[in-house]
Structures are given as C-alpha cells and as structure tokens.
Amino acid sequence: MENKNFVIIGGSSGIGLAITHQLAEQSHDVFIGSRTAENIPVMNNVHHFQFDALSDDVPLDKLPESLHGLVYCPGTINLRPFRQLKDDDFLMDFRINLLDAVKVIQQVFNQLKKAPETGSIVLFSTVAVQTGMAFHASIASAKGAVEGLTRSLAAELAPKIRVNCIAPSLTNTPMAERLLATAEKQKATAERHPLKRFGQPADIANLACFLLNDESSWITGQVLHVDGGMSSVKMF
Numbered sequence: 001m002e003n004k005n006f007v008i009i010g011g012s013s014g015i016g017l018a019i020t021h022q023l024a025e026q027s028h029d030v031f032i033g034s035r036t037a038e039n040i041p042v043m044n045n046v047h048h049f050q051f052d053a054l055s056d057d058v059p060l061d062k063l064p065e066s067l068h069g070l071v072y073c074p075g076t077i078n079l080r081p082f083r084q085l086k087d088d089d090f091l092m093d094f095r096i097n098l099l100d101a102v103k104v105i106q107q108v109f110n111q112l113k114k115a116p117e118t119g120s121i122v123l124f125s126t127v128a129v130q131t132g133m134a135f136h137a138s139i140a141s142a143k144g145a146v147e148g149l150t151r152s153l154a155a156e157l158a159p160k161i162r163v164n165c166i167a168p169s170l171t172n173t174p175m176a177e178r179l180l181a182t183a184e185k186q187k188a189t190a191e192r193h194p195l196k197r198f199g200q201p202a203d204i205a206n207l208a209c210f211l212l213n214d215e216s217s218w219i220t221g222q223v224l225h226v227d228g229g230m231s232s233v234k235m236f
C-alpha cells in the first residue's frame with residue numbers, strides 16, 4: 001500500500017486517536033495537531049505539533065508539501081435546555097465546530113491540492129442534526145452548518161478534493177464521558193439505539209479511514225450516519 005500523509009486535527013483523543021492508530025498501523029504518516037500529546041502513540045510515522053484551533057494558525061513548516069487527507073475532530077457536547085443557552089454558547093459551538101474547521105481547511109488547502117491523486121477531507125457532524133433531540137439546540141445548529149459546508153465544499157473542490165462528513169451517535173470518548181459515567185447511563189444509552197449499544201471510537205474511525213483512502217474515491221458530499229440505527233430505524 002502506498003504511504004500517504006494525513007493531518008488529524010484532534011488526533012490526541014477519542015475518535016481522532018482511533019483514526020491515528022488505524023492510519024499509523026497502515027504505515028501512513030500522521031500529523032496530529034492538538035493541545036495535548038500524552039496519549040499519542042510513539043511511532044516513527046506519527047508526528048505531533050502543538051495547536052489550539054481557537055487561537056493558532058496551522059504551522060505549515062511542520063507539515064509535508066503534499067497532503068492526501070485532513071480530518072478535523074475538535075467539537076463540543078454542550079447540552080442545555082434552550083432557555084439556558086446564551087449567545088456565547090451558540091457562538092462558541094459555531095466557532096470550534098465550523099469556523100475553526102474552515103480556517104484549517106483554508107490553511108492546508110494548497111497541500112491538499114498537491115496530493116498526487118484526489119485529496120480527502122473528513123468532518124464531523126452529529127446524529128442530532130437529522131434527528132431532533134432535546135437540549136441539542138446549540139450543537140445541532142453548529143453541526144448543521146458543518147453539513148452545509150461539507151456539501152458546498154464537495155461541489156466547489158471536485159474533482160480534486162473529496163469532502164465528506166460523519167454523523168455519529170453517542171460514542172465512548174472523553175468528550176462523552178459525563179453522558180456515560182454510570183452503569184445506568186450506559187445501559188439506558190445502549191437501549192435507546194436499535195443496535196442496542198453505544199458507539200466505540202473504532203466504529204467511527206473505520207468509516208473515517210475508508211473515506212480517507214482510495215476505496216471511497218467515488219464518494220463526495222455525503223453525510224454518513226454511524227449511529228447504531230438511531231437516525232433511520234424505528235423499533236416498534
């Protein structure tokens with residue numbers, strides 16, 4: 001298999017870390033931008049650069065000249081009753097989920113364009129965009145914008161760069177820790193899903209890696225649901 005270069009913003013934890021493991025085990029070079037680095041595997045083909053999406057520009061001197069793919073993982077789960085949500089909650093969710101993703105894509109655009117074949121961008125939405133869920137007004141609004149960005153960019157960047165988005169349901173990562181903190185919460189969450197379990201990082205990473213690789217070379221502009229059936233299956 002050809003060795004490729006991928007940037008994973010937020011490859012230090014949860015889904016991004018699972019993607020990092022899979023790509024690194026396939027011998028690809030993985031460049032992780034994140035604020036922390038302690039969980040990142042120590043491997044010759046895994047490289048870390050210090051990066052806070054809220055304040056930093058991507059340090060292009062730490063990246064190779066051409067990139068085959070980019071994954072943007074930073075996100076939020078800010079669940080509150082609508083009446084408690086302030087402007088700042090909406091603005092922060094919009095900023096980290098959408099605007100900082102836009103900034104990163106713009107900054108690594110030239111590297112993605114230089115990929116010998118098609119480049120691939122993978123973004124993250126949530127099941128709560130397609131399926132209305134209480135207390136998700138802020139995050140669902142921000143991720144809805146990510147879905148719009150996905151389709152728009154897929155049109156604009158075709159055929160050179162593919163752009164797709166994954167919409168997971170609740171997945172066992174540090175971000176979701178509070179929602180899965182007890183055995184009762186875990187059982188109730190599993191029960192709500194048609195497939196009777198909540199997600200694991202590898203469930204989502206499997207699709208992300210497929211979207212980054214050439215097996216998905218005829219797929220762009222898609223929002224793909226990895227959600228145990230939550231968004232489309234009704235159990236009677």
Ligand SMILES: NC(=O)c1ccc[n+]([C@@H]2O[C@H](COP(=O)([O-])OP(=O)(O)OC[C@H]3O[C@@H](n4cnc5c(N)ncnc54)[C@H](OP(=O)(O)O)[C@@H]3O)[C@@H](O)[C@H]2O)c1
Pocket residue numbers: 009010011012013014015016017033034035036037051052053054072073074075076077124125126127167168169170171172173174175176
């Ligand atoms: N887990 C779920 O249940 C779930 C459900 C639906 C959608 N999603 C979406 O899936 C994506 C991945 O979530 P996850 O659960 O894997 O989250 P996670 O475990 O919290 O990981 C988030 C990653 O993003 C990085 N990050 C966060 N803020 C950053 C910033 N300001 N600058 C740079 N890096 C930053 C973190 O690294 P550092 O802390 O080291 O900076 C970490 O590597 C998110 O977009 C999330 O909204 C998750």
